[in-house]
Amino acid sequence: MTLMYNSAKRKNEIGKIRQVKINLLKRAAFLFVVGLSYYVIWPADILHYYGLYITVGVVLRVASKRMLLIISGMLVFGYSVSVLFFNYETGWDFTILEYTDFFTINGFFRNLFFNGFHPVFPWVAFLLVGIWIGRIDFNNTKKRNTFAVSSIIIFIIFKAISIFLINIANTLSPKEAEEFYFLFGTEPMPPMFFYMITASSLSIFIITISVYIGQKFPKILFVKNVVSTGQLALSNYFFHVIIGMLGIYFIFGKLEHAFSIEFAFFYALFFNILLIVFSYIWRKNFKRGPLEFLMRKITG
Secondary structure, X not given: OHHHHHHHHHHOOHHHHHHHHHHXXXXXXXXXXXXXXXXXXXXXXXXXXXXXXXXXXXXXXXXXXHHHHHHHHHHHHHHHHHOOOOOOOOOEEOOOOEEOOOOOHHHHHHHHHHHOOOOHHHHHHHHHHHHHHHOOOOOOHHHHHHHHHHHHHHHHHHHXXXXXXXXHHOOOOHHHHHHHHHHHOOOOOOOOHHHXXXXXXXXXXXXXXXXXXXXXXXXXXXXHHHHHHHHOHHHHHHHHHHHHHHHHHHHHOOOOOOOOHHHHHHHHHHHHHHHHHHHHHHHHHOXXXXXXXXXXXXXX
8 A cells, every 4th residue: 555655645646645545445345346246255354443543544645654653552542441341252152162243233333343353443453553564664674673683672671571471370269360361362253452452563573574584585596486476466365265174174074163173274285375476476476466456446
């Protein structure tokens, strides 16, 4: 999003900037519809949430870098406080990890904004941090190194605090311990303060390292393969559900809680290698991935 806006700004044409905004809103709608279209197959879909994330991002595109971080912080802190007053488990049957009233008006919007797999509040903070990152010149080695070091330090500090507090919980009663895990853990559900902070900081660190590797070793085959895979991120996400997960289901007739961790690990490894090879071959013959092409064809 940031790169698209920056490109339009360099041309200094109001019409170009407006067109970027329209295209992004169209793509947001596209992702929203595609994500919901196979919700029955994959309830943990993130694409329909991205439709809302992008819409918020378009609204806040003119916010300063400082304001983006402030809003992100407020979202994270506000959500962590709100969970203390509202029942996060409403609508969930955690024994089978199923949202029981998703196809009702109240359930749909509750899932979308508050307690789904990737609720807009506070997950949109990740997108706002991403816009903030997009405005940083990672070609500047000094800046990149500063962000790499500071982000990994933040990750280590908050992860250590979380572990320390969780260890305290082990000395408490089961009910009190559960509340500690809920409030201070780094699990994505619910997306509480420590999860959002550690996930964001670790992501920034990985991005800085990725930029370094991409610039240092641009011609290495592995780097080219990973770049191609990233350029087909939307298609690969779709394929991992439609092919990767449905394939297992059709072969074995089951999916969740059905296989050992060893099987899951090696199957995921095999499928990721398959996607990397596919992406590299596809990009040698086509400019965009299948779903990326379809999205641009429909939305511009």
